[in-house]
Amino acid sequence: MRYVDAGYIVAIGGSFLYGxxxxxxxxxxxxxxxxxxxxxDERPAVAEHP
Amino acid sequence: MSTVxxxxxxxxxxxxxxxxxxxxxxxxxxxxxxxxxxxxxxPPDEVQGNLARLLYIHPAVATVALYWAGGVALLGSLxxxxxxxxxxxxxxxxxxxxxxGAVFSALTLVTGSLWGRPVWGVWWTWDARLTSTALxxxxxxxxxxxxxxPADAHIRAKRCAVAAILIAIDVPIVHFSVDWWNTxxxxxxxxxxxxxxxxxxxxxxTMLLSFVAFTLIFVWLLAMRYRIEVLQDAVGDQELEVxxxxxxxxxxxxxxxxxxxGASGGDDGRGS
Numbered sequence: 001m002r003y004v005d006a007g008y009i010v011a012i013g014g015s016f017l018y019g020x021x022x023x024x025x026x027x028x029x030x031x032x033x034x035x036x037x038x039x040x041d042e043r044p045a046v047a048e049h050p
Numbered sequence: 051m052s053t054v055x056x057x058x059x060x061x062x063x064x065x066x067x068x069x070x071x072x073x074x075x076x077x078x079x080x081x082x083x084x085x086x087x088x089x090x091x092x093p094p095d096e097v098q099g100n101l102a103r104l105l106y107i108h109p110a111v112a113t114v115a116l117y118w119a120g121g122v123a124l125l126g127s128l129x130x131x132x133x134x135x136x137x138x139x140x141x142x143x144x145x146x147x148x149x150x151g152a153v154f155s156a157l158t159l160v161t162g163s164l165w166g167r168p169v170w171g172v173w174w175t176w177d178a179r180l181t182s183t184a185l186x187x188x189x190x191x192x193x194x195x196x197x198x199x200p201a202d203a204h205i206r207a208k209r210c211a212v213a214a215i216l217i218a219i220d221v222p223i224v225h226f227s228v229d230w231w232n233t234x235x236x237x238x239x240x241x242x243x244x245x246x247x248x249x250x251x252x253x254x255x256t257m258l259l260s261f262v263a264f265t266l267i268f269v270w271l272l273a274m275r276y277r278i279e280v281l282q283d284a285v286g287d288q289e290l291e292v293x294x295x296x297x298x299x300x301x302x303x304x305x306x307x308x309x310x311x312g313a314s315g316g317d318d319g320r321g322s
């Protein structure tokens with residue numbers, strides 16, 4: 001049965017891992033888009049130090 | 051630098067369409083049922099024994115790689131090349147289908163290999179079906195590499211559409227390879243060329259369910275990949291600008307910490 005089990009793990013696990021990678025990539029690009037779309041006023045003022 | 055039609059820009063996050071949730075839940079349920087039926091409920095095959103259980107997975111994965119992904123990629127590419135229907139939607143859809151197809155082509159080769167080792171006695175042989183499927187994977191990887199070559203968005207889309215059509219030429223070769231050549235790979239698993247059923251009863255239903263499961267997985271993955279394609283195009287040209295802006299902010303922060311001239315004046319470091 002080990003070939004059978006390996007086949008199921010590869011097919012379903014591979015699909016799951018690829019789906020997970022897409023989910024993470026989507027989140028990264030959504031974050032990049034929100035950074036891009038934020039106006040300069042909305043961005044954190046990094047130069048304001050005491 | 052590529053330019054993109056920004057009229058197709060996406061709405062801001064979160065993006066969770068109801069139909070995609072339904073597809074995702076359906077994919078999980080049908081996949082779980084396929085595993086349960088395939089591993090525990092269906093009887094062993096009288097010739098192959100338990101190894102036949104791999105056939106509840108491998109043909110469905112291959113169907114996605116070959117027909118669903120190949121079909122969507124071809125359709126998207128043709129509709130992009132056709133001037134009346136030209137829109138970036140089709141280009142993105144084709145690109146998404148090719149990437150998902152590449153993953154499933156690789157899974158097809160691995161699951162086929164796991165079945166071939168105990169049945170044929172080899173992990174790999176230069177059989178027409180196997181070789182043409184490996185060629186399909188290489189062509190898909192070539193497409194993805196071509197897509198990363200910097201170019202104007204329309205030029206890139208045209209190049210990729212032509213590449214996808216070349217990939218699609220390999221699909222019927224893979225399909226008919228078992229008929230055209232005397233191969234080690236078996237003919238149709240469910241139907242023979244005369245459309246007679248080879249599989250019956252619970253084995254047939256499990257196999258059909260696996261096709262539904264992997265089709266739903268494909269739709270979900272395709273939608274997710276398409277969304278990324280939209281986001282990439284939306285960020286696109288502005289990405290460099292954002293990176294530079296962040297770099298300027300970092301510089302401004304360093305100047306601020308060091309008590310430099312930019313700190314007291316409230317300069318945000320971006321310049322005019």
